[in-house]
Amino acid sequence: MAVQSNSSILVSVASVKEGTETSFTALFNEFHSKLFRFFQKRIGQHDLACELTQLTFIKIWQSRHTLSTDYGMDMQCFTIASSVLIDYIRKCSAEKRSAPTAELEMADTSMVHADGSFETADYIEVATSSLPPVRKKIFLLKVVHGYSNKEVAEKLSISVKTVEDHYSKAIRQLRSIATVSQLFLFING
Structure with a gap:
């Protein structure tokens, strides 16, 4: 059978x-x-x-x-x-990997809510608004989206050393701004 x-x-x-x-x-x-x-x-x-x-x-x-x-x-x-x-x-x-770049390019510029408060994402946007565009993109991809240096380098078609350089310069620049202490609590917390 x-x-x-x-x-x-x-x-x-x-x-x-x-x-x-x-x-x-x-x-x-x-x-x-x-x-x-x-x-x-x-x-x-x-x-x-x-x-x-x-x-x-x-x-x-x-x-x-x-x-x-x-x-x-x-x-x-x-x-x-x-x-x-x-x-x-x-x-x-x-598609998920390519979405953060599109989100960064279409970011909303209104960061303060009607009651004057900031959300974490809004605070990061305000704090990084003074960064040059490439440095800002690298910082956001690493901190907000969790990409590694290698992934950021591949996504932006640049070297890993360039990513490391821009990221360290972004950190230094943001540390020089007194109002970003909450940002670093968010990053390091």
């Missing part, structure tokens, strides 16, 4: 490799809910899980000629689904 089950899996893989509509429809009907639950459990967003499930089926269709009859269709589907998930996570990570 196990041999029949295994041979039906091989036939299923073989028929999907042939690219018939009926075999792909059968594959879709058999694995759609399983793949959806796989993504839903890991991502936690219904719409995104639907999108990643669809993308998985697209990739299966596009790479159907490379499917192996040595492995079951379930194993190959979930391998492709894992690859889709990893690609999505990498894409999100890359």
Whole structure:
């Protein structure tokens, strides 16, 4: 009985490799809910899980000629689904890395609230407003966004030594301003 089950899996893989509509429809009907639950459990967003499930089926269709009859269709589907998930996570990570630069360029210039108070982010903006643009960008990427010297250098296409130099000059310049004691409590706290 196990041999029949295994041979039906091989036939299923073989028929999907042939690219018939009926075999792909059968594959879709058999694995759609399983793949959806796989993504839903890991991502936690219904719409995104639907999108990643669809993308998985697209990739299966596009790479159907490379499917192996040595492995079951379930194993190959979930391998492709894992690859889709990893690609999505990498894409999100890359977008997150590029977001701080865009945020810095679109920073709001109104830093004082109606009651005259500052929020931490606003205070940092006021304190760094006297820095030259590149130095300010380096300082904010390091302090606010937590980038390493190497990451800042790669992001801005400059050397690590230049990042270190600008950062140390920014610290010296900010220390010379009497009103930044709270900023350093924030940085060092």
